Amino acid sequence: MGGRRTLIVASLAAVVSLGSVLLAMSPAVAHHGWPGFKTDQLIYIAGTVSSDGVWGNPHSQFEVTLDRSLPAETPDLTIPEQLQDPEDSVRVEAAGSYKGPHKKLDIIIAPPPWSARWGLGRALKIGERFQAVGYINRSDDRLFRPVVFWYGDDNVPVNQVLGDALPVRAPLPK
Template identity: 70%
Template sequence: MKNMILHTWGIHSLRLPSIFRIVAVVILGSILLPASPTLAHHGWDGFDTNNLVYVAGTVSSDGTWGNPHSHFDITVDSNLPASTPDLEIPEQLQDPEDSTRVKAAHAYNGSHNEIEVIIAPPTWSGMWGLDRALEVGERFQGVGYINREDNGLFRPVVFWYGDDSTPVNQVLDNTLPVRAPLPGSSTDSGDTPIMGKDVLELSENEKSGDWVVWAVFGIIALAIGVGGFFYLRRSIRGK
């Protein structure tokens, strides 16, 4: 497989030193690898945005605190209230069209005792005072959506952490990703779904991260090219 890739890209014929050939294979492999399952969960489209749910429990794993998003597991409370308790709503979601829906979210009724939570990158969460990873055993409550393909994956539009139930906004602008009809209301009631923006998709932190990745690829590729040139030049002179 390695020789086929090298031959396709014209690298094998250069007879580069082993180190250059190895680096070349790593770069090409990284580019050709398909997106990981975690990245496939990226964006609101993969979640059931017509149904806001409330979950509560305790953090049960260290998870990952970083880009393009953070995630961790929680053990779900065995007895959840029927709907969202009386919790502080972040400023960006205090519009009645949004806050009413957050407060009316039904309790999670899935089959998982433990679910994975995916949240915005640290830069965004830090704007709301959360500048660290949540600790195992820490209290977590959230209102958000269940993934359409993996009902053990939860993505909040807002969550509350710690004994003080500190709120952390997870959406851009001043609206939910989708203002779906309220539970029990008719689709003819005038509740037209309104699409919002995605903090995970549009975060500047993630965009800059993409540029860093491609810059590193560019530097390594340039190093391979320059190294190969001088190696060939030295080999020709030695003949």
């Protein structure tokens, strides 16, 4: 009986330990994974980079001070080749502008090797122009994750999805 009791106690301890690890990981998963974002609505933002942020793994992150007025929807910008499928490009082009309460948003993008693969091989600089279409985080409405962004005065496009399609094809705005 003592062996069975030890086994039960050990199993319970393992379950509690695993639960603690998963609980500690859940903010990171929500923070980084697409399911942690409101993928039912693409949002357009524009502004200037306003922090050095972090340039590294698992994601790069920085702050953008938003323009005081934004157009109703995404302006005419070059869509990256990977997202030119009409099912995706029409959604990017029709994304409505950010109407939230914040003047600054924290931006989370792919790590440097991924961003470099699609056209951004360096950290963005404070004061540099930044435009993006993406999603607001479900639990932190100051956190924004682009599916595509454009940087600099030349509006260089950078794909931010794995592959060549949006993670979720949200309904088109009405």
